[in-house]
Amino acid sequence: MKEIVCKLLVIGAGPGGYVCAIRAGQLGIDTVIVEASRPGGTCLTVGCIPSKALIHAAETLDATRQMANGKNTMGIRVEAPSIDLSGTIGWKDGIVDRLTGGVVGLLQKARVKIVSGRARFRDGKTVEVETETGQQIIRAETVVIATGSDPVELAALPFGGRVISSTEALSLRELPSKLIVVGGGYIGLELGTAFAKLGSEVTVVEATEQVLPIYDADLVKPVTRRLVERGIKVFTNAKAVGLSDKGDALVVEGSGGRQELPAEQILVAVGRRPRSVGSGLEDLDLDRSGPYLRIDDRCRTSMRGVYAIGDVTGEPMLAHRAMAQGEMVAEIVAGRKRAWDKRCIPSICFTDPEIVSAGLLPREARALGYEVKVGQFPFTANGRAMTMQGEDGFVRVVARADTNLVLGLQAVGSVVSELSAAFSMAIEMGARLEDIGGTIHAHPTRSEALQEAALKAMGHALHI
Amino acid sequence: MGEFIIKMPDVGEGVAEAEIVEWLVKIGDPVREDMAVAAVMTDKATVEIPTPVSGTVVWLGGEIGDTIAVRSPLIRIETDGEDNGAAVPPPASVTTEEPKPEQAAPAEIPEKSSSPAPSTASPPPPRPATEMDKPLAAPSVRLLARDNGVDLRQIRGTGPAGRILREDVEQFLAQGMEVQPARQDLAKKTSKEEIKLIGLRRRIAEKMALSISRIPHITYVEEVDVTALEELRATMNGARKPDQPKLTLLPFLMRALVKAISIQPDVNAIFDDDAGMLTRFGAVHIGIATQTPSGLTVPVVRHAEARSIWDCATEMMRLAEAARAGTATRDELTGSTITISSLGALGGIVSTPVINHPEVAIVGVNKIATRPVWDGAQFVPRKMMNLSSSFDHRIIDGWDAATFVQQLRTLIEAPALIFIEG
Numbered sequence: 076m077k078e079i080v081c082k083l084l085v086i087g088a089g090p091g092g093y094v095c096a097i098r099a100g101q102l103g104i105d106t107v108i109v110e111a112s113r114p115g116g117t118c119l120t121v122g123c124i125p126s127k128a129l130i131h132a133a134e135t136l137d138a139t140r141q142m143a144n145g146k147n148t149m150g151i152r153v154e155a156p157s158i159d160l161s162g163t164i165g166w167k168d169g170i171v172d173r174l175t176g177g178v179v180g181l182l183q184k185a186r187v188k189i190v191s192g193r194a195r196f197r198d199g200k201t202v203e204v205e206t207e208t209g210q211q212i213i214r215a216e217t218v219v220i221a222t223g224s225d226p227v228e229l230a231a232l233p234f235g236g237r238v239i240s241s242t243e244a245l246s247l248r249e250l251p252s253k254l255i256v257v258g259g260g261y262i263g264l265e266l267g268t269a270f271a272k273l274g275s276e277v278t279v280v281e282a283t284e285q286v287l288p289i290y291d292a293d294l295v296k297p298v299t300r301r302l303v304e305r306g307i308k309v310f311t312n313a314k315a316v317g318l319s320d321k322g323d324a325l326v327v328e329g330s331g332g333r334q335e336l337p338a339e340q341i342l343v344a345v346g347r348r349p350r351s352v353g354s355g356l357e358d359l360d361l362d363r364s365g366p367y368l369r370i371d372d373r374c375r376t377s378m379r380g381v382y383a384i385g386d387v388t389g390e391p392m393l394a395h396r397a398m399a400q401g402e403m404v405a406e407i408v409a410g411r412k413r414a415w416d417k418r419c420i421p422s423i424c425f426t427d428p429e430i431v432s433a434g435l436l437p438r439e440a441r442a443l444g445y446e447v448k449v450g451q452f453p454f455t456a457n458g459r460a461m462t463m464q465g466e467d468g469f470v471r472v473v474a475r476a477d478t479n480l481v482l483g484l485q486a487v488g489s490v491v492s493e494l495s496a497a498f499s500m501a502i503e504m505g506a507r508l509e510d511i512g513g514t515i516h517a518h519p520t521r522s523e524a525l526q527e528a529a530l531k532a533m534g535h536a537l538h539i
Numbered sequence: 540m541g542e543f544i545i546k547m548p549d550v551g552e553g554v555a556e557a558e559i560v561e562w563l564v565k566i567g568d569p570v571r572e573d574m575a576v577a578a579v580m581t582d583k584a585t586v587e588i589p590t591p592v593s594g595t596v597v598w599l600g601g602e603i604g605d606t607i608a609v610r611s612p613l614i615r616i617e618t619d620g621e622d623n624g625a626a627v628p629p630p631a632s633v634t635t636e637e638p639k640p641e642q643a644a645p646a647e648i649p650e651k652s653s654s655p656a657p658s659t660a661s662p663p664p665p666r667p668a669t670e671m672d673k674p675l676a677a678p679s680v681r682l683l684a685r686d687n688g689v690d691l692r693q694i695r696g697t698g699p700a701g702r703i704l705r706e707d708v709e710q711f712l713a714q715g716m717e718v719q720p721a722r723q724d725l726a727k728k729t730s731k732e733e734i735k736l737i738g739l740r741r742r743i744a745e746k747m748a749l750s751i752s753r754i755p756h757i758t759y760v761e762e763v764d765v766t767a768l769e770e771l772r773a774t775m776n777g778a779r780k781p782d783q784p785k786l787t788l789l790p791f792l793m794r795a796l797v798k799a800i801s802i803q804p805d806v807n808a809i810f811d812d813d814a815g816m817l818t819r820f821g822a823v824h825i826g827i828a829t830q831t832p833s834g835l836t837v838p839v840v841r842h843a844e845a846r847s848i849w850d851c852a853t854e855m856m857r858l859a860e861a862a863r864a865g866t867a868t869r870d871e872l873t874g875s876t877i878t879i880s881s882l883g884a885l886g887g888i889v890s891t892p893v894i895n896h897p898e899v900a901i902v903g904v905n906k907i908a909t910r911p912v913w914d915g916a917q918f919v920p921r922k923m924m925n926l927s928s929s930f931d932h933r934i935i936d937g938w939d940a941a942t943f944v945q946q947l948r949t950l951i952e953a954p955a956l957i958f959i960e961g
Binding site: 411412413414416417418419434435443445475478479480482503504505507509510 | 573670671673675676677678681685686688698699700701702
């Protein structure tokens with residue numbers, strides 16, 4: 076087969092890779108992208124998007140069940156609802172198909188050549204791809220590694236049979252009666268909560284003393300309270316040892332000793348590891364930073380002309396970080412002067428209720444030596460929250476005590492994920508408390524709590 | 540209408556006066572609370588003075604370059620509120636907008652609020668740099684700066700909380716254009732420019748004149764074979780841990796100085812010639828002459844005798860960065876007992892370093908070059924470096940100066956000696 080020679084080769088068509096390729100195409104760079112499975116990567120095919128579809132279906136079913144149980148105070152009555160999980164998964168797959176098809180369309184519109192197959196490095200500028208029609212050699216001036224990450228497998232609980240990763244959990248055609256989730260991070264809690272709402276009996280096993288250990292206790296408390304209300308059992312300081320002898324239960328070792336928890340499915344969600352080995356990557360001998368590829372503020376690796384973006388370069392493993400890196404690298408390749416200068420990368424847990432965080436938590440700001448003001452406004456004092464029957468949680472602002480410069484914004488509550496844009500915008504623009512307090516926030520919305528939190532930090536909140 | 544007077548704050552221990560290096564406002568300018576209005580300098584630390592009130596500037600306490608005593612009026616601000624100025628009998632000069640500092644005697648000025656000094660006088664302890672320490676500017680402004688090759692750290696933001704605005708970048712760019720001479724080949728140039736020496740440049744001028752006029756220098760140059768040291772340095776850098784900095788030659792020289800000083804403590808001293816008193820120190824506080832965008836400063840690595848070589852390197856890097864960023868504190872820029880000057884990176888075979896008054900010795904490092912050296916049988920390539928050192932000849936005799944430099948040379952040529960105890 077004839078060799079392809081191009082200016083830019085992107086390996087991996089996840090959110091980082093495809094954004095990089097589209098932007099490069101827009102800038103008139105002769106670009107090729109290689110993808111081993113479907114375009115869209117973890118995010119579109121087995122991550123963000125499918126999980127949010129499942130969560131939405133679960134919430135809808137749950138809300139309907141609440142109405143059927145007569146627990147509804149709005150006066151709505153419905154007959155016993157039920158779910159056809161197969162239908163739900165089909166609907167979810169339809170969304171994934173639309174989005175992956177959309178990515179292909181966008182790449183084509185940007186005149187990016189798509190090569191399907193697994194890439195293998197021959198050297199830093201040459202890869203071979205096993206395609207359906209044979210081996211394809213691609214030579215490029217510049218290469219972007221965007222190979223992403225895989226779910227971490229536990230040695231004691233290898234994937235297979237009852238033990239599944241998030242990927243399989245998002246494609247179950249039958250609802251497990253008993254589901255154990257190993258790992259109380261955001262992936263485990265999001266999926267665990269969704270399955271509990273769909274009707275599974277769910278148990279969460281977390282090795283540290285708190286679920287969602289990266290956040291502070293105030294933010295996590297509304298989530299743990301809801302887990303309890305929902306009947307989800309949470310074992311903290313507990314270690315998953317392995318399957319029982321019969322293989323139908325998980326052996327857990329905790330403060331109360333060893334016990335067996337029966338399970339139909341065991342979802343292992345203990346994190347993700349970068350795909351930084353294999354595919355000839357180790358022969359390139361790139362500098363590492365732990366298991367990740369080491370990059371500088373321009374996403375350059377230790378080899379000239381080889382860039383890396385996304386999960387393979389480290390935490391936080393978030394699609395929007397990868398996209399921003401991909402866009403930046405494309406512009407650098409086009410000769411523009413760019414460097415990573417973001418002030419924050421917002422993060423969201425689509426738990427019940429949701430958590431969103433941008434910038435520094437109060438404890439992080441203090442640990443860095445800042446004297447801080449913290450303002451927190453509860454949704455119990457927000458009219459819109461009442462009308463939506465979701466008064467749990469609050470919005471919190473962290474600002475420098477000397478200049479009122481906003482260092483961090485967090486919220487926990489129903490649908491607060493949509494506040495993320497306001498949060499990161501405020502931090503990137505260098506907002507002070509006065510800026511947020513002095514901006515009209517439309518009534519009645521949950522976003523009013525943001526303005527009130529800023530006012531509260533300055534000592535003059537209006538509605539509390 | 541009230542009036543608020545900001546006084547020259549007490550910007551550092553034992554400082555009686557400070558020099559105005561920049562007015563950030565002019566008469567008639569509106570100011571907002573917390574806005575910086577002036578930059579003043581004491582010794583080598585520059586401090587921005589914020590206003591605690593909002594209002595209009597009606598009087599400035601001097602020209603740039605003037606030295607103002609601590610607690611003397613610096614700036615007067617007319618405020619809207621009664622609360623800030625009700626008790627103030629406005630001095631007659633206010634309405635004329637004429638600068639008449641003599642009328643604003645300190646006794647007439649009531650204390651309005653606690654001085655803004657405490658927040659500026661003692662800088663917060665150093666902490667690790669984070670995303671939040673990056674220059675504060677909106678993404679569109681960062682993009683404008685990048686596209687024009689401007690480092691935002693060079694620009695002082697005029698927005699709230701020091702935010703850099705688009706206009707700040709545009710102004711910076713416009714100034715940059717003016718500096719670039721238009722291409723007029725072979726045209727006569729008749730312009731002349733008078734530049735008043737202010738701030739750091741004036742300090743440097745005074746200090747150099749003082750050193751040269753008071754101290755009879757003796758300068759001694761010796762050639763040192765650094766082949767072994769360079770090999771050791773490469774080995775140590777190759778095996779360094781991720782948290783360790785890359786070693787340059789200077790940390791080795793610092794440790795060698797500590798050793799040599801333990802044998803000849805006279806060189807690690809300050810000489811007060813007015814009092815006829817030489818003070819020798821047990822501590823070795825090594826000044827490192829450092830070029831910054833505004834001129835030469837000498838940050839001080841304290842207690843080099845109690846620091847490992849890695850520690851010396853880390854501290855030196857931290858101080859150099861702070862000095863270049865203008866964030867070094869007064870304490871970090873004073874109190875050295877001996878100084879190292881290194882122009883090696885620029886080349887040059889010999890220099891005549893000027894002693895950092897009132898110290899008595901300075902060691903200058905020249906460029907390392909591979910030269911043929913006769914080993915008794917043949918020429919061999921060796922890495923050679925000159926040390927150009929100056930001493931106060933009133934204190935250090937030529938013999939002692941030479942002995943000290945030879946001691947340094949012995950330590951550097953057999954670098955294991957630097958690390959041997961005792």
